Amino acid sequence: MNLEKFPEVDSLLSQLRLIDFKVFTDQEFTIYPGTTAIVGPNGSGKTSILEAIEFALFRQVTRKEKKVPRVEDLIHHGRRKAIVELEFRAPINRRTYKVKRSIHPGETNADLFEESQKEPFASGAKKVDEEIIKLVGMNRHAFSALTYVRQGEIDRLSRMTPKTRRTDLFNMMGLGIYDKTGDRVQKQIRDLRKQVALLEETQARLESIRSHLPSDEELDSALGSLGRLVEETGKSRDLDTIKEVLQKVEHSLSEVKQQLYSPEMTVEYEELKEESVIAKYLKQVLETVPDIAEAQLRPHIRSEAREIFRSIFGDRYSDLIIDDDYEISLFDLRGNKVSLSAASGGEDVCVNFALRVAVNTALQKHSVTGPPPGLIILDEPGAGLDSQRRMWLPEAIAGLKSVDQVIVVTHMEEMRGSAQRVISLTPQGKDRQPIVEEIE
Ligand SMILES: Nc1ncnc2c1ncn2[C@@H]1O[C@H](COP(=O)(O)OP(=O)(O)OP(=O)(O)O)[C@@H](O)[C@H]1O
Ligand SMILES: [Mg+2]
Incomplete structure (x- = not known):
């Protein structure tokens, strides 16, 4: 791909190519900075595009919080192998890389290329996994926690116990690595x-x-x-x-x-x-570092989340409070405390949205380990919102100033207007890939 086309690109993802990956037989997507909406009817391949991005980066696909055990199921029915190519800009050095992974029955292969190089500088699935984690600055846990909000999982954070929520937030902050190193x-x-x-x-x-x-x-x-x-x-x-x-x-x-x-x-x-x-001693240090880092970030996360939540639900709630144990409470206009479990489904969605964006924003501004890649992927974030809140969501997404790249899968017509680009998928029936239109 010719990056000269948009030299201002500083966002993570730029080009995706899918060959015999689920419904796609051979399809390229250019992913620009700003907001991209992916629209199309059920089964047209929207989530598949997101899964391909996850697979390209981390060699796995997650659904319902579990790894898909057989990645060969992603190979287009009746074909022998699938190929996913993803071009991305590494936040650590702003260089462009291309990862190419193939799926064969029983195994996967991978090569990682530096921009315009013909020979890969890393080959083999494991080696490429390690390089990508370094280049992208996050592992698959952080990606799941911070970046990719899967279909039906927008309320994941609020469904968790405070303890797992804390772990998830630590992963978001890139601090999960200390836990892993601590375990080692x-x-x-x-x-x-x-x-x-x-x-x-x-x-x-x-x-x-x-x-x-x-x-x-x-x-x-x-x-x-x-x-x-x-x-x-x-x-x-x-x-x-x-x-x-x-x-x-x-x-x-x-x-x-x-x-x-x-x-x-x-x-x-x-x-x-x-x-x-x-x-x-090392173990003691590893145990204290994330706590210190988290303590520094916590007030920023709290205030960002509170501001976002109040801007959506100011008509119903006066406050959102996150306590030290990551227990979340809402306060109604009279000042009554409403626990998150008593909040409605739609309110839940907004709390979650607010939290994720808050962590992302706080990290962009105050991260101790380097800012996360400015990317948020949302698969059907509007599910469960009433028409009034749905109107708010595009605006909220468009307002994600601190995030360079936002990809939203949606059925919502409202989103079309607020996204800078729309990728529209039209299914063509059995054995034919959908027609892909890119609308600016
Ligand atoms: N290996 C495969 N080969 C061909 N098609 C597949 C394969 N695996 C899954 N599919 C089909 O891919 C289609 C696309 O699924 P995907 O989850 O991307 O749809 P979607 O656009 O996100 O739909 P929804 O709006 O319902 O979430 C499904 O209809 C599924 O049957
Ligand atoms: Mg889907």
């Missing part, structure tokens, strides 16, 4: 402890063997006595046997001592103990 360190601590215990056990066993063997002095004096006996009585087979046994004992003793004082038992043992102390 914890595993290392366990491994180190095991190694130390194993060495200590060996040491104890060797000590016990040594305590049953004669000491150096005892052995020396026995060998001395034997020497004198030989001098007095002359050599004999009996004395030779005794000498052989004594020599064997001497050999065993030196073996045991060698093992006891080996570098493994001394230097390495000390090093392992030291490492295990350091790992423990």
Whole structure:
């Protein structure tokens, strides 16, 4: 693709190509900055486009909060492989990359190219996964929490317990990585402890063997006595046997001592103990960093969410409060507290929308780990909203100033007007891909 066409592009996604991916046999989409609405009847392939983006980035597709176990089901019926190509601009260096993944029965392949390079600089699914996480600055958890609001999941945040909501929000803030690293360190601590215990056990066993063997002095004096006996009585087979046994004992003793004082038992043992102390400190640090970062972000998230919510529901509610445990409460115009579980479905949608946008905005402004990619993908966010709130939604989406790129799948006619671009899908019946029209 020729990026010169729009040199101002600074948003994450730019070009998507699907070959034999679900309903699409060969289709290209250009994704511009700003808001793109994807419209079309049921089953026309709207969600498929979003799934292709997720697959291109993270090699998986999520539905109903679960990984689709067999990605080969995404291969167009009757074909042998699917290909997804996605061009994106990496927020960390603003360079353009192209990821190309193919799905075959039982396996997937991947190549990652730097702009205009013919040879991939990373190949193989796992290698490409790792590179993309670094380039995009988020993993699939953060993507699910922050960026991609799946069909029927807009109210996900409010359905969660405060504890999982906190985890989800931490993922949104890019802080989930500390948890994962913390888990790895914890595993290392366990491994180190095991190694130390194993060495200590060996040491104890060797000590016990040594305590049953004669000491150096005892052995020396026995060998001395034997020497004198030989001098007095002359050599004999009996004395030779005794000498052989004594020599064997001497050999065993030196073996045991060698093992006891080996570098493994001394230097390495000390090093392992030291490492295990350091790992423990590291774990403590990893546990405190996200809390500090989160504490800094929390007030911004709260105030952004509150402002957005009040602008939608100012006629019904006076406030939205998020407490320290991420329990969310609404306050009606008289100041009565209404718990989120008592709020209506539509109110729920708006609270969720407000929260996600709030986290996104707060992160763009105050992130500690670098701002997230300015992308929000919403699949049918308007489901469950009455006509009045539905009117608000396009406006709210159009007003996502801090987000460079917004992709909204919608049946809502209202959205068409407020999106800068509309991708319209018209199904063509069995075995034919939908006709795709891009309307500006
Ligand atoms: N492997 C496949 N090959 C061909 N078609 C498939 C395959 N897997 C699923 N489909 C079809 O793809 C169609 C598109 O599904 P998708 O979820 O993208 O629709 P949608 O436009 O989001 O619809 P809705 O508005 O109902 O959410 C479905 O009709 C489904 O039957
Ligand atoms: Mg859909």
